[in-house]
Amino acid sequence: MYGAIMHAPRDIRYQERDEPQIIEPTDAIIRLSATCICGSDLWPYRGFDNVHDLAMGHEYVGVVEEVGSAVSTVKPGQFVIGSFFTSDNTCEICRDGYQSHCVKRVMMGTIGTQAERARVPLADGSLVATPEMPPTDLVPSLLAASDVLGTGWYGAVAAAAGPGKTVVVVGDGAVGLSAVLAAQQLGAERIIAMSRHEPRQQLALAFGATDIVTERGADGVAAIKRMTGGLGAHSVVEAVGTQESMMQAIRSARAGGHVGFVGVSHGVSISGTELFGAGIHLEGGPAPVRRFLPDLVDRIWRRAINPGQVFDLTLPLAEVAEGYRAMDERRAIKVLLQP
């Protein structure tokens, strides 16, 4: 089969790879219906993470082709969605809702789903099947649930978004925009998207943002304070991962407020003294997407939400290198790849 390999920063090639095989009896093999490029894939693409000859991709929807002997909840022919960490969904950590930290987790990023087919470990605990084969127009939204929607949703839940709350979202990538949608679905009263990119502002508004703030850093924090009676927001989602965005998030929250951080941290250092003084709740990390997946699939199936709008460029998988370029140059929010 063919798939995407990152040979070095900015060197992505579509090339032949070994066909996936069932290795463990808990594995499934899926044929990808769609896959995509993640904002976090840009970290190694831009040279911030060390990679050599790495199979890329960790987002996936597809049709089950084969299952191992121990798999009982999904079967060949079903359309399934999984996420970037597989999980047994039965260990203590999973039962607490933190499936991305499952004691048996496998990073799908080490398998590489920007490919025609993929092995999914722990299929029973990781994959959620749709009621039937989805109509084509739902596929982008189901794919979004695999990562960006699930991650934005977790960010909003970690930030305690809900009725009566003012929610700030730092970051206007696909995860940030999904966090806006999540905050809207969770009933937030006011949703402030921090964005200076007009197309992304438009999508934020379509997803439920009530306000747009274009300032960043200290100016952005000052704007949030002005809009919240000097107190700061109840809930802040951090969806970038830099020092500036993390501090912007922490400083935008009121005492007693919640910050959910889902941007993959790169070079972030938090001062204990500042955090002690802030009096906030801080929760984040790789999103336990599996916790939310059944609910997200249901909302998509009922057409209550349309998170697939984050995909503003669709390319054949063979043109994956152009997809990375488009996202790197911010010509696209998120690229869907068709195998």
Next chain:
Amino acid sequence: MYGAIMHAPRDIRYQERDEPQIIEPTDAIIRLSATCICGSDLWPYRGFDNVHDLAMGHEYVGVVEEVGSAVSTVKPGQFVIGSFFTSDNTCEICRDGYQSHCVKRVMMGTIGTQAERARVPLADGSLVATPEMPPTDLVPSLLAASDVLGTGWYGAVAAAAGPGKTVVVVGDGAVGLSAVLAAQQLGAERIIAMSRHEPRQQLALAFGATDIVTERGADGVAAIKRMTGGLGAHSVVEAVGTQESMMQAIRSARAGGHVGFVGVSHGVSISGTELFGAGIHLEGGPAPVRRFLPDLVDRIWRRAINPGQVFDLTLPLAEVAEGYRAMDERRAIKVLLQP
């Protein structure tokens, strides 16, 4: 009147100070029945914080002598307990339970309660009166509620201590020991006190600790992992404030677990990458003691708890300098001062 002044590190003097006066109509003047030395007072004593000629002390119980014209909930003759930040208890932040971040807060540490009398700003929102004058033996426990019990309690609540939970307490000072007591009262299943000091271990056990771990740092974390099936604890209270103790706390918690940090941070820096990977909840800062104070006073009044046991040395206020020495040299866990 007389009170304690820190002229420089290790230079505490009992000397004449101005009599406190009603300044704002929301003020009260109290005559101190008892006051004490806080573990956090040792930071400036040891030269870690800059101080010159500072009136010391922020813990207090006493009898109201005079109230401003706007004070309506406490009156002269009542025995009252307050905490280290005064609060109006009516602003949005207070109503959310974060009174230590009240928009009108005043640090009692800037007033100095290691004295015969003290002005308490925002008396209505800050002071809690006992049903009647307390018997002498309850005074130490009521004084403990003013800070260390309230702080340990907040740490345990922030760490989500409760039924079915394994709680770890890092730090065996009066706050850490109070957190053990709080975890016990909150119904925790297992309470692991990290302490290498035998008298403190004994008090931890008396307060409800089920296990003592003497290792620190990486060895301490490894011990906690061994005791929790490799997962880490559900709840961890950090009650020291150093880099080592903070990382010990974070690394002792399981994914999805809660760390409540109440040690005053000194030189602590938290890696975003590590926090992202940990998947924990982190909440802390100066404890909103006022949130818990009515409940704590009630438990003490009913003799359900005896937190005053943290005071293992009682001195006349005039001997305050010896009190600092005793705590600095760890000859005493906590020193009660009698004006």
